[in-house]
Amino acid sequence: MxxxxxxxxxxxxxxxxxxxxxxxxxxxxxxxxxxxxxxxxxxxxxxxxxxxxxxxxxxxxxxxxxxxxxxxxxxxxxxxxxxxxxxxxxxxxxxxxxxxxxxxxxxxxxxxxxxxxxxxxxxxxxxxxxxxxxxxxxxxxxxxxxxxxxxxxxxxxxxxxxxxxxxxxxxxxxxxxxxxxxxxxxxxxxxxxxxxxxxxxxxxxxxxxxxxxxxxxxxxxxxxxxxxxxxxxxxxxxxxxxxxxxxxxxxxxxxxxxNLTPDQIAGMDSDALKVETYPQAAVHFLSFNQKQDALQPEAVWDAARYLVNYKGMTDSFLKGQMEIHQAFWPKGFPGSYDETPYSYDPQKAKQILADAGIETPVTVTLDVINAAPFTDMAQSLQASFAEAGINFDIIPGTGSQVITKYRERSHEAMLLYWGPDFMDPHSNAKAFAYNSDNSDDNYQATTTWRNGWAVPEELNDMTKAALSESDPDKRNAMYGELQKRVQEKSPIVIMFQAAYQVAMDxxxxxxxxxxxxxxxxxxxxxxx
CATH class of the missing domain: 3.40.190.10 (Periplasmic binding protein-like II)
Structure with missing residues (x-):
């Protein structure tokens, strides 16, 4: 046999x-x-x-x-x-x-x-x-x-x-x-x-x-x-x-x-087939370049978190492709922070802007990769942000064009995604919570530097402390607290964690x- x-x-x-x-x-x-x-x-x-x-x-x-x-x-x-x-x-x-x-x-x-x-x-x-x-x-x-x-x-x-x-x-x-x-x-x-x-x-x-x-x-x-x-x-x-x-x-x-498309997945009706969904490490975010004066007020960042129609997107064209996730380290790995305290609330966003004396309308260019689902996401953001008087002018481009502009720090707002090089929370903490030298001639492959965000020294210190902590449980807790701080106050609005669908017998x-x-x-x- x-x-x-x-x-x-x-x-x-x-x-x-x-x-x-x-x-x-x-x-x-x-x-x-x-x-x-x-x-x-x-x-x-x-x-x-x-x-x-x-x-x-x-x-x-x-x-x-x-x-x-x-x-x-x-x-x-x-x-x-x-x-x-x-x-x-x-x-x-x-x-x-x-x-x-x-x-x-x-x-x-x-x-x-x-x-x-x-x-x-x-x-x-x-x-x-x-x-x-x-x-x-x-x-x-x-x-x-x-x-x-x-x-x-x-x-x-x-x-x-x-x-x-x-x-x-x-x-x-x-x-x-x-x-x-x-x-x-x-x-x-x-x-x-x-x-x-x-x-x-x-x-x-x-x-x-x-x-x-x-x-x-x-x-x-x-x-x-x-x-x-x-x-x-x-x-x-x-x-x-x-x-x-x-x-x-x-x-x-x-x-x-x-590699089936979401439409193909949705249209599958064979009794012999099934679809499995797997969360992925990539997180998708909207960011605001701090070299632009109009985007520097923290009220703009705070309001933005309530102007993303998270559920509207994941219930429609992102269904099966992404899930709501609002922290920089992906769910499913030690050190993740899985709380999602923000939801679409344009009235609250308008109040935040009014209380801070931000005059609207504000017009901001939004760079986006000219492919699905990014263009659909950009259009959703354009519609939801307009409810509070923040108007996005969408600038589509190839992946290389968008990323080159991002690396040059010449954008205003940017819609992109980020994945770790290896599965340790420091890989993303360095990208989202650390920037000790924000000078133009100190190029860094991080979202913080590319958005011109001079990270507060407290967060820089927290990032270094978590990296050096030898106790695994304490270290994971430190990364959780770091993510909570970035989630609350940062010009980078993390919205989703990617998901991957596989069809099989x-x-x-x-x-x-x-x-x-x-x-x-x-x-x-x-x-x-």
Whole structure:
């Protein structure tokens, strides 16, 4: 029976994609339709796109990681346990017994030291995440050392072990098989070219095939140290058009469609299909540039919070795409602040403006990306703000045009979104609650600096204190208080948290889609 199952899987994986589209998917194979043309690289030291993040997560492990059982909890990965020493700024990891790479090689502490040093030395796009630990090409081999079955990680900086652990749970901290990688090194590239077409991980799935702009094939790792995988393989077919994805799903040629539009989702009526909704880490906000005199009064910020028709939008054109969320750290992760005290109340907003002596009407330009749902959101804001005498002149532009203007601080009002680079609340706290130098020549990739907001020193101090707090519970409480302060008094009005909808066959169970692309898991999927 087992031999027959393996033979069926091999035959299914060997089929050309066009042939597979002619029949229902095998019971032991998950077939996914998804737009994956954003992938530039799949080497964990280089991968920085949404789809490549999903690939890396399913093929590689980290010392500690957010995992399929609960993607909001930092759990043991290739390390079975760890001890943090905040005073010595070090964390000692004990390696898990019995973990092996797909090659059959054992996972060694030396593979961990090699993987971290490799990221820093190659210095490709995501290297900055690990470099936050004070690592450089010159010192990384001294900062990450091996002692028997332990790995000692040192870091430099005024931050807590919790921050360091979240860094080590990020994508570039994935552990690769040193022996396999270096056997495929070319011209001193530390295996980079080879790893952009192959894999050398220990994760629940082994990369069997990757054809850019066509498909990704995973084969189950039968020796994985955790439960699963439950299916013998996954095929992700590149399907750019949402209409084609819908057709493949309704005809039974794929089990899951990852990029359907809200209209398609709303129109689904097949008894064999279902839709699952997953909160995402991106928060959407309206901001006011403090380099504009008319937008500096705090009464304008206060009134704005009551001029967003939050429920009107999420009950109509944003239904299923976003949920009301009014704090800078996404719901569903430690340190989030989930209170939503503001609702649409134009009369209250008018009173706030009148009490502050703000003369209306006020005309403000509003930059927005010229695509759905942003243009629809802008039109809703234009209508609701007009109720209190704040008139938005909408300026649509391409994403690059809007973001370039934002970085130049030349806008008036801006409608945009923000997502964390790694799952630690400091990633967003630095963006929304910190700006110690607001000068024009001190460019910062933060919403505070880009909106010309000289953050009060108290908030700057709170941000630094939360970063360095070693007690996890106290640290989360500090981030909650910080979010409450920003929510109450800031020129940045956070409105929504994005949601992601996936349509799938009702037989599919166990699919996990966390708040970012790094938290998409196929390990627990079954097809009953």
């Amino acid at each position: 087992k031999l027959l199952k393996a033979a069926l899987l091999a035959a299914a994986l060997a089929l050309p994609v066009a042939q597979q589209a002619n029949a229902a998917t095998p019971d032991n194979l998950l077939v996914v339709a998804q737009n994956i043309d954003d992938i530039v690289a799949i080497d964990p030291a280089q991968a920085y796109e949404f789809s490549s993040g999903e690939l890396v997560t399913n093929v590689y492990d980290r010392l500690v990681q957010y995992d399929a059982e609960d993607p909001t909890v930092l759990a043991a990965g290739l390390a079975s346990d760890w001890q943090a020493d905040a005073d010595a700024k070090s964390i000692t990891f004990t390696m898990r017994d019995g973990a092996t790479f797909h090659s059959g090689n054992p996972v060694r502490p030396e593979d961990v030291a090699f993987s971290f040093a490799r990221v820093i030395k190659l210095n490709l796009t995501p290297a900055f995440i690990l470099a936050q630990l004070g690592w450089t090409a010159e010192n990384v081999e001294d900062m990450v050392t091996v002692d028997g079955n332990k790995v000692i990680v040192k870091y430099e900086g005024d931050f807590s072990p919790a921050f360091a652990l979240n860094i080590l749970a990020s994508r570039p901290a994935s552990i690769v098989d040193e022996k396999t990688v270096m056997a495929n090194e070319t011209d001193g590239d530390m295996g980079n070219a080879w790893l952009n077409a192959n894999s050398a991980g220990s994760g629940p799935f082994e990369l069997q095939s990757y054809r850019p702009g066509e498909l990704v094939r995973f084969k189950a790792n039968a020796n994985y140290f955790k439960d699963g995988p439950k299916v013998d393989g996954v095929i992700i077919r590149h399907v750019a058009e949402a209409a084609t994805q819908q057709l493949l799903l309704t005809s039974g040629d794929v089990d899951m469609a990852r 009702k037989k599919v169970e166990g699919y996990v889609n966390g708040a970012t692309s790094d938290f998409v898991y196929y390990r627990l999927v079954t097809k009953n």
